[in-house]
Amino acid sequence: MRAIGVIRNSRRERLSRAEFEELLRSAGYEVLAIVEQNREEHPRYNIGPGKLEELKELVKELKPDKVIFANRLTPSQAYNLWKELRIEIMDRWQLVLEIFEKRAHSKEAKLQVELASLQYEIPLVKEAIRRIRLGDRAGFKGMGEYQTQQYLKHIRYRMGKIRDELERVKADREVKRKKRENAGFVLVALAGYTNAGKSTLLNALADENVEAKNQMFTTLDTTTRRFRLGTKRILATDTVGFIDGLPPFIVEAFHSTLEEIVKADIVLLVLDSSEPWGEIRRKFLASLQVLRELKALEKPIIVALNKIDLIEEADAEEKVRLIWELARERGISLEDVVKISAREGRLEELMDALNRVVLKLPKYGAFRIIVKEPEKVPAVMALINSVGEVLSVEYGEKTRIDAYVQTGMVGEIKKMGAEIERLNHSGEGEELEQDEGYSDGG
Ligand SMILES: Nc1nc2c(ncn2[C@@H]2O[C@H](COP(=O)(O)OP(=O)(O)OP(=O)(O)O)[C@@H](O)[C@H]2O)c(=O)[nH]1
Numbered sequence: 491m492r493a494i495g496v497i498r499n500s501r502r503e504r505l506s507r508a509e510f511e512e513l514l515r516s517a518g519y520e521v522l523a524i525v526e527q528n529r530e531e532h533p534r535y536n537i538g539p540g541k542l543e544e545l546k547e548l549v550k551e552l553k554p555d556k557v558i559f560a561n562r563l564t565p566s567q568a569y570n571l572w573k574e575l576r577i578e579i580m581d582r583w584q585l586v587l588e589i590f591e592k593r594a595h596s597k598e599a600k601l602q603v604e605l606a607s608l609q610y611e612i613p614l615v616k617e618a619i620r621r622i623r624l625g626d627r628a629g630f631k632g633m634g635e636y637q638t639q640q641y642l643k644h645i646r647y648r649m650g651k652i653r654d655e656l657e658r659v660k661a662d663r664e665v666k667r668k669k670r671e672n673a674g675f676v677l678v679a680l681a682g683y684t685n686a687g688k689s690t691l692l693n694a695l696a697d698e699n700v701e702a703k704n705q706m707f708t709t710l711d712t713t714t715r716r717f718r719l720g721t722k723r724i725l726a727t728d729t730v731g732f733i734d735g736l737p738p739f740i741v742e743a744f745h746s747t748l749e750e751i752v753k754a755d756i757v758l759l760v761l762d763s764s765e766p767w768g769e770i771r772r773k774f775l776a777s778l779q780v781l782r783e784l785k786a787l788e789k790p791i792i793v794a795l796n797k798i799d800l801i802e803e804a805d806a807e808e809k810v811r812l813i814w815e816l817a818r819e820r821g822i823s824l825e826d827v828v829k830i831s832a833r834e835g836r837l838e839e840l841m842d843a844l845n846r847v848v849l850k851l852p853k854y855g856a857f858r859i860i861v862k863e864p865e866k867v868p869a870v871m872a873l874i875n876s877v878g879e880v881l882s883v884e885y886g887e888k889t890r891i892d893a894y895v896q897t898g899m900v901g902e903i904k905k906m907g908a909e910i911e912r913l914n915h916s917g918e919g920e921e922l923e924q925d926e927g928y929s930d931g932g
Pocket residue numbers: 682683684685686687688689690691701702703704705706707708709710729730731732796797798799800830831832833834
């Protein structure tokens with residue numbers, strides 16, 4: 491497919507030409523030309539009427555299959571442009587959806603993409619109906635009024651069906667997540683701009699292969715891998731990449747995927763450190779915006795500056811500093827900012843940070859565990875080690891173990907015949923209250 495791209499920049503909206511070209515390439519277009527304009531939005535055509543004439547000439551000359559805007563078009567602008575140019579018009583979000591469509595593998599991802607596309611079509615179809623009633627001949631994609639009406643009905647029906655199916659998939663996922671959580675796993679979600687290196691990082695962490703490619707939106711399905719962090723069991727989930735101003739309809743459609751972020755104990759926000767600071771800043775803010783929409787900003791967030799193998803040490807340090815500064819400016823609290831190279835497996839800083847943050851999670855607490863029968867000590871130690879961390883042990887008539895333990899496992903430890911009490915900050919034991927919020931295991 492051959493396309494002409496159009497970018498209109500204004501004071502309010504600055505779009506990256508490189509990113510737009512990258513999107514076009516990812517969608518598989520041959521780019522014949524890019525038309526750029528700096529002006530405020532024209533209500534009728536988005537670009538100005540003079541630019542439209544220029545575009546018309548270019549379409550005549552180059553005969554592309556489509557004209558694709560880097561901007562978001564209103565339904566009426568899309569319609570007006572189509573009327574003037576008589577060629578398929580797409581905007582930024584249709585382009586993103588087209589890429590998503592290509593990449594979706596799982597049934598869930600396919601359904602989510604379809605839902606988003608249908609949702610996007612509704613206002614366009616409605617606009618076509620309105621125009622027909624005003625006397626325009628051609629309706630949506632050349633359909634007449636009756637057909638267009640039927641088509642709208644069909645869209646709504648299909649959307650209902652998809653939502654039902656997605657509900658079922660979601661329920662299924664919920665059950666799995668509960669199981670994992672009960673098994674003592676800590677859930678870490680990898681989030682971040684598309685192409686930051688999330689899948690590569692997941693591979694490096696778990697030593698398994700998830701498709702990672704130098705193109706945008708490689709991952710649309712969530713992939714979950716387990717790994718061990720010392721004694722702690724972690725489940726890390728890869729998610730669909732973010733992009734500037736990910737529109738609400740896409741966030742909505744991909745909610746069950748992005749929900750892995752909502753349900754995570756820790757969010758690992760991955761950034762590509764090899765880009766200029768302006769780009770990192772833009773992508774960092776866009777990512778924070780999505781996290782805000784997901785109400786995930788309250789979670790512990792670790793920023794991982796990835797691809798440090800491509801830059802100088804001093805440059806990396808400077809970018810770490812700038813991230814801290816920007817977060818502070820925006821009133822966002824981060825747990826840590828670490829430098830990593832997912833490709834080269836340089837993950838030490840990240841591992842340290844994770845270790846620290848995991849033990850601060852509400853699901854962990856410091857406990858004193860007393861085991862009276864010596865023969866039970868090894869089993870109790872093994873259980874603690876599988877979900878927590880031993881701080882100190884004192885052997886004697888009774889064995890006293892101070893440890894970080896997941897509060898959900900307290901019941902399990904009691905069942906083994908051990909006494910357990912929560913440690914307060916001064917390291918003194920406190921009687922356990924039954925209503926402290928942990929379940930009794932079983
Ligand atoms: N040099 C270098 N390249 C990296 C590193 N991590 C990832 N990459 C490359 O960056 C590109 C994107 O990596 P992915 O892991 O697919 O990125 P992603 O964030 O999962 O992308 P989407 O799934 O599209 O959101 C690939 O070409 C990777 O090989 C790194 O630490 N160093």
